[in-house]
Structures are given as C-alpha cells and as structure tokens.
Amino acid sequence: MSFLEYLDSRSDIVVQLTVEHAEVVALSILIATVIGVALGVATYERDRASRLTLAICAIFLTIPSLALFALLIPQLGIGYLPTVVGLVLYALLPIVRNTITGLRQVDAAVVESARGMGMGRWRRLRRIELPLAWPVILTGIRVSTLITLGIAAIAAVINGPGLGELIFSGLSRIGAVNDVNEILTGVLGVMVLALLFDLAFFVLRRVTTSPGVRA
Amino acid sequence: MSAPTPTGGSEAEPMIRLEGLQKRFPGQAEPAVDDLSLDVPEGEIAVLVGPSGCGKTTTLKLINRLIEPTAGRIVIAGEDVTHADPDSLRRRIGYVIQQVGLFPHMTIAENIATVPQMLGWKGIDARVDELLELVGMEPATYRGRYPRELSGGQSQRVGVARALAADPPVLLMDEPFGAIDPITRERLQDEFLRLQGEVRKTIVFVTHDIDEAIKMGDRIALLRIGGRLAQYDRPQRLLIDPADAFVAEFIGGGARVKGLRLVTVDDVELTEWPTARPGDEAARVLALLRESDRGHALLLDPEGRPRSWLSREELGRNGRPLEGLGETVGTTVEVDDTLHQALDALLASGAGAAAVVDPSGRYRGVVDLATLAAAVAAMAVNGHRPAGAEAEAANSERDPAAGS
Ligand SMILES: Nc1ncnc2c1ncn2[C@@H]1O[C@H](COP(=O)(O)OP(=O)(O)OP(=O)(O)O)[C@@H](O)[C@H]1O
Ligand SMILES: [Mg+2]
Numbered sequence: 001m002s003f004l005e006y007l008d009s010r011s012d013i014v015v016q017l018t019v020e021h022a023e024v025v026a027l028s029i030l031i032a033t034v035i036g037v038a039l040g041v042a043t044y045e046r047d048r049a050s051r052l053t054l055a056i057c058a059i060f061l062t063i064p065s066l067a068l069f070a071l072l073i074p075q076l077g078i079g080y081l082p083t084v085v086g087l088v089l090y091a092l093l094p095i096v097r098n099t100i101t102g103l104r105q106v107d108a109a110v111v112e113s114a115r116g117m118g119m120g121r122w123r124r125l126r127r128i129e130l131p132l133a134w135p136v137i138l139t140g141i142r143v144s145t146l147i148t149l150g151i152a153a154i155a156a157v158i159n160g161p162g163l164g165e166l167i168f169s170g171l172s173r174i175g176a177v178n179d180v181n182e183i184l185t186g187v188l189g190v191m192v193l194a195l196l197f198d199l200a201f202f203v204l205r206r207v208t209t210s211p212g213v214r215a
Numbered sequence: 216m217s218a219p220t221p222t223g224g225s226e227a228e229p230m231i232r233l234e235g236l237q238k239r240f241p242g243q244a245e246p247a248v249d250d251l252s253l254d255v256p257e258g259e260i261a262v263l264v265g266p267s268g269c270g271k272t273t274t275l276k277l278i279n280r281l282i283e284p285t286a287g288r289i290v291i292a293g294e295d296v297t298h299a300d301p302d303s304l305r306r307r308i309g310y311v312i313q314q315v316g317l318f319p320h321m322t323i324a325e326n327i328a329t330v331p332q333m334l335g336w337k338g339i340d341a342r343v344d345e346l347l348e349l350v351g352m353e354p355a356t357y358r359g360r361y362p363r364e365l366s367g368g369q370s371q372r373v374g375v376a377r378a379l380a381a382d383p384p385v386l387l388m389d390e391p392f393g394a395i396d397p398i399t400r401e402r403l404q405d406e407f408l409r410l411q412g413e414v415r416k417t418i419v420f421v422t423h424d425i426d427e428a429i430k431m432g433d434r435i436a437l438l439r440i441g442g443r444l445a446q447y448d449r450p451q452r453l454l455i456d457p458a459d460a461f462v463a464e465f466i467g468g469g470a471r472v473k474g475l476r477l478v479t480v481d482d483v484e485l486t487e488w489p490t491a492r493p494g495d496e497a498a499r500v501l502a503l504l505r506e507s508d509r510g511h512a513l514l515l516d517p518e519g520r521p522r523s524w525l526s527r528e529e530l531g532r533n534g535r536p537l538e539g540l541g542e543t544v545g546t547t548v549e550v551d552d553t554l555h556q557a558l559d560a561l562l563a564s565g566a567g568a569a570a571v572v573d574p575s576g577r578y579r580g581v582v583d584l585a586t587l588a589a590a591v592a593a594m595a596v597n598g599h600r601p602a603g604a605e606a607e608a609a610n611s612e613r614d615p616a617a618g619s
Contacts, residue, residue: 044392107314112312114318115316115376131320132319210320213319213320
C-alpha cells in the first residue's frame, strides 16, 4: 500500500488523532501561559526570585520527556491528566523567561511617567507593562508550543492522546504492513500542526499588538 | 509658619511649601537632599538649577513622592501631603520628564486621556482636542497617531498636554527640553511660557542650564551638591546679587548680559534715530546725520519699514538715489523681544543699533548701546523687572543682602 492509499484508508482516525493532538497542546499551553506569566509578573522586579524561578523551570526541560512522563505515573497514573501536566512543565521555561525579559525591557521612562501620573501597580501592569511586553511574551508562548507539539507525541507511552499513537504503533510493528506509513503519518501530522500553529501565532500577533509597537 | 487664612489674607498661602526636606538614600553617607525649605507661590515657575548630581531630580520626585523623604514636610495648597496616598496625590500633579515617556502602544489621544480616564471624567474627547490645540498641534492630524510617528519636539508637546490633561494645579518638569536641539528648544521654551500665561500653573522646573533657568524662572533655586539651597531668588537678583562665590561661579561670566534676557524692548525707552525716505536728497540726510552725531541713517521704504543703514561715506558720494545704497537691515526686533535679542540684532547690524518695528513691520525707533547700558544699570539699582516689584518684599526676608 502506498503512503497516499494508506492515508486515504485511515483518514478518519488520522484526523481524529490530529485534532486530539492539537487540543492537548492548546490546553497545556493555555495553562502554562497563565502560570508562566503569573510567575514572571511575580518575580521580574526581584533578581534573586526571578533567577530561582528560571532555574527551576529549566530543570524540567533537562529531564528526558520519556522519563518525566514515567515519573508522573505514581502520582497521576496514565492518560490525559499526566500528559497535560507533563506538557505544562515543559512549556513553562520559555514563557516565564520571556515574560521576565519582556517586562524588564519596558522603557524605564515609560514606567516612571506611568507612576508619576498616579497609576497603581496593577493598573500599570495591565495598561502599560504587559501590553508592551506582550510581543516578547507571545514569542515565548510560540516557542513553547513548538516544543510541546513534539513532546506531546511521546505522551503516547502513557496512553496520552494524539499522533504519538501512530508513531509508537508503527515502531512496535517494524517489518509489518504499513509500519513506515504509520510513523510517517504521525511525524507529518506533527509538522503540519506546527505550521498551522505558527500561522495562528502570526495572526494572533497582528490582532493583539498595537500598531504603535508593531515592528 | 502662619496658618492658612480662610478669607484670603494679604500673605497668600504658597501653592507648594517644602519644609526641612531631607533624603538620604540607603547606604549613602551624605544625603542627596538636605534641609531644603522652599515656597512656590501659586502661578509661578520655580526653577531648580545646579550642577549634575546636586539633587534636583531627587527634590522633584520628593514632591510627587516617587521618592519618600527621610525627614521634612511637603505641603501642597495648604494640605500636608507628606503621608497622603501617593497615587491620588500624583493625579493632582502633572509630571513631565526629559525622556517624555509617552506610552508607545497608545495613540496620542489615549496618552493624553490617561489621567482624566483614571479620574472618571466625562467629555474626555473634547478635552483631548482642547489640549492638543493648546500645545499647538492640529487635533485632527495628531489625535490618532502613535508616539513613534512624532518628532522629539512634538513628543515633548504631547508630554506637556498629557501632564495638563486633568488640569492639575501643580506641574513638575524635569529637564523637559534637555534632549532637544537648541533651535527647537528655544521655540518650545517660548511656546511654553506663552502657554503658562494662559494656564497659570504652579511649576517646579528642573534644568542644569542657567540660561534656561533665567529665561523660564519667576524664581530660581540654586542647589549645591548635597542638595543644599545656595540661593532662592528672582532671576535678576541672582544675577546682580549672588549670595556667595558658588552662586557667582555657577552663573558664570556675563551675568549682566544674561540679565538682558529679563527685560523686553517694551520696558525701555526707544532712541530717536535719523531716518530717510527713498526720495530724499543725500546731502539733506547727511546734514541730519552730522547734526545727530550718529554714524548711520536708517532708510525706510514707502511703507515705513526699515530698509537699510546708510553710512556717512555712502551719503557723501554724491548724486546716487538712496534706494540702492547701504547695508540691508537684517534682523529687526519687536517690542516683546528681549534686550538680549536686541543686542544680537545690534551687533549684527554694523550700525550699532537695532531697529524696532511694530507687528506690521513699521519702524518705531531703535535700541542702541546706550539704551542697553541704561537697562543694565537700572537692573543693578532696583532688580528691575516690571512683574517683579511686588515680590521683592517676600524675598528680602530670605535674603538679607537684598535691597543693597
Ligand atoms: N535611587 C537612588 N539611589 C541611590 N542614590 C541615588 C538615587 N537617585 C539619586 N541618587 C544620588 O543622589 C544624588 C542626587 O541625584 P539627582 O538625580 O537628584 O541629581 P540631579 O541634580 O538631578 O543630577 P543631574 O543634573 O545629573 O540629573 C546623586 O549623588 C545620585 O547618585
Ligand atoms: Mg536629574
């Protein structure tokens, strides 16, 4: 069976797995964004706190993904929940780091004039600092998304959702019918998703950044 | 300190009063500002001037509590604000800094609307347009622009408009024109003084440029390193009667020439000068010139506008029509120009005189060196500045040397 014939015959399941894959990544990124931006906002003004936070987030990225998912089994078992938790941990570092960098990059004169006009801390964050840091934060989110798209495939080993199922199934049946086709489908699916997410980020960037700061 | 008089006694409460203000930054042996007491009357511009690091910015930020004092009191409009809520205090105090700090992601209109919005004002759009007009920017053109689409001078104008938006009684300005090229700076200064004539805010203005201080200030506070007040006085007093060697040195040479910036052509008596009309006979003009003891006659055009300076030599070379002769009058001055500008025109003319014209360009008289010398002499005698007379009494209590 050729690759295209294979795809045609399995299109239902392929589409379903691709959607699942996109969903679990989107959900994880959403959660990681909320946590990551909160951590960044909480620590960017203090050097020691922000360095500590970054160091901890960096540790997760150094653990091989297979091992991280395995480590989560005792607490969370297998399936959807540990997949999301694992992906969130992987996604944190770029988001936290870019939030801190972005907030620190805001022109000191802009912050001073905001303070001098009587903007309190929260109003300043919401109206001035976060909007100005947003392009940098969004870049962090985009990097996290790309990392997570790949790692989500590994989650198949703990029965997670998504295209990993095709890859691992193909790997386990090397030599059998359609083995390579299955793997190829999984890998290409992830790549197509990466392109689609990138496109989404491009659009998101245009609609969420002010023309005043657009490059 | 006298208690505020509810019925408004003769001695009006100053809009800003600093009392024994001190700021010692953590880990520093010497205070950045020390024992600073200063009254700024309502509607006046007080300029803080002094060498770099003398504590000007720190003093300014103490007033809107961007920096908390380690000792002393800040009283604004009779109210002790030393421990007031900083955010609501700052909404009543306009703040302009050298780097402007416009919000780059907001339009000009949104920038200007910031404080009125926080205060929950209605009719903000109309207010924004009014402010843009006040600072000389066409609302329809600029309202929707972003800060990066403005020149430095325009940004600074918007910065001023933004600071004035909620009509605060007090304005703090930290080297607002410091980063702007000299020509634009001069224009912004003039515009700002005109604007201040309309809005009459109480302003504390920081600069390290003594010339800017003399031009902008109703009063000048000269600080020495360590944030100690060396002298607080009307500009002309500072020029004529420096309190000590530090003040004299900071003012630098040419104090009297600088003083010419404080007097307008309006304030002095214009000198009569021999004039000629295009049809006149050269011999008759020459006779007039000899009689007046001047070196040049001023040729006016048929509309009465200064045209050229005719020297005795040229008039002596007989027979030619006057029109083509002489050195064209370059710069003329108007009555609201300063004597400093008149001096400049005078030196450029070669005739030793600056022609003064009315707004339609017609000749009114001249300013010559004798006029300037008399003005300087008058300044030395009575600290002359028309608007300054009533304040001398207030100053003498601080400055024992006054009235010498
Ligand atoms: N946040 C701070 N922490 C510690 N020291 C400070 C701080 N801000 C200012 N200083 C010190 O206080 C002194 C006065 O500084 P300030 O900025 O008020 O000077 P300035 O008169 O505005 O000088 P310039 O003309 O250079 O702007 C300086 O010695 C400066 O180093
Ligand atoms: Mg300063």
